[in-house]
Amino acid sequence: MKKALMMIPILVFAVFALGAFVSAEETCCKITNLNNEKVTYEITNGECPPIPRAAIFSFEIVPLEECEGVPMPPEPPRENQANKIISPGQYRFEQMENKRLRFMHENYSAMCEEGCNLTENQTRIRAYFANGRNAEIKIMPDVAAERALERLRLKNCIEAENCTIELKDVGERNETLPVYELQRERRAKIFGFIGSKMNVKAQVNAENGEIVKVKKPLWAFLASEPQEE
Amino acid sequence: MKRNFFRINWKKFYIAVLIIFLSGVIHNLIYAVFNFEDAVFLILPFLGILYLIVSGVYSLIVRKKK
Structure with a gap:
């Protein structure tokens, strides 16, 4: 009982x-x-x-x-599995086989630097870098790529042509500076007539979309960089 | 002593190097500031390097003949 x-x-x-x-x-x-x-x-x-x-x-x-x-x-976020889309929506994160995260938006995607992690909180994206710093990502990879391409006078950034976009932190001391670094090989003409190729890099601030730095080889000042058609 | 344009000395060498670098830097600056580029700006550095090569070879030949 x-x-x-x-x-x-x-x-x-x-x-x-x-x-x-x-x-x-x-x-x-x-x-x-x-x-x-x-x-x-x-x-x-x-x-x-x-x-x-x-x-x-x-x-x-x-x-x-x-x-x-x-x-x-809306589809709820799924578990973080290899090669699975984690978050739905216009942008998405994809984990690659080398355990690096790929941040995709429209036609462009950016690889997060090694050891970095991306989290999504409603509409805010936060990047946690391997050095322990974190920052909010306000600029999408496609916007950053377009700004970098415009600055470098290039037409497109295709992965098959060895063009890479990486999301990394380049801040010094205690400052955090998240940037998208676009790297690509481009045609150049030394003295305006000797054909050559050179690696160019452009860093775009991931918080406000400004160009932070453009890197070119030392001899680039003696070469012309014709605009791509 | 007879003056010769291609008979190089330290003064000419420095001027040539200065022209090469300055015109190269100007070309780079115009590109960075105005996003404008023309191969015309690279004529001076090219001529400067050409001058260094030609005058170097010429001066060596003349020196050996002496």
């Missing part, structure tokens, strides 16, 4: 916990306007949202499948 009595609160707890678990699942709230019988749907977590003027609306929780014309809810 005593055991049975003890079992009652446990059972009640279990029923409530199960109920809470079931209700926490994504459902759809069917909202009917009682005036014009217009039906709208809203994706919720088990309960309908509080709406003022509730008297003219009726609420009904319906399964998610019943929703019509409701955009699918």
Whole structure:
């Protein structure tokens, strides 16, 4: 008898916990306007949202499948697995086989320097570098690439042509300076007529999009860099 | 002593090197500031290097003949 009595609160707890678990699942709230019988749907977590003027609306929780014309809810972040997209949305992170993170946005992607990690908090992206510093990334790789290409008078940055974009920290002492470093080989003409190739680098500030530094070989001042067509 | 344009001495050498570097730097500055580039700016450094080579060879030949 005593055991049975003890079992009652446990059972009640279990029923409530199960109920809470079931209700926490994504459902759809069917909202009917009682005036014009217009039906709208809203994706919720088990309960309908509080709406003022509730008297003219009726609420009904319906399964998610019943929703019509409701955009699918945003995909929750997945586990950090090799070659899996971690975060959905316009930009995405991808972990490469060498355990480096690739930050992708539209046509361009930037590799995070070795030992660096990227985290996403709502719409803010934060980079944690191997030297222990961290910084917010406000500029997307495609914007940075376009600014660097404009400065270097280049047309495009294709990975197959050995063009790389790396997200790294170049701050000195206690300052953190996250930059996108675009590196590419380009054609140059020494004295304006001797054809040659040279490696060029441009660093773009990942916080405000300004050009931080442009690096060229020593002999670059004696060479012309024709604009790519 | 007869003056010869291609008979190099330290003074001519320094002037040639200065012309090469200064015109190269000017070319680089124009490119960096105005984002404008023309191969015309590289004529002077090219001529400077050409002068150094030609005058160097010429001076060696003349010195050996003496």
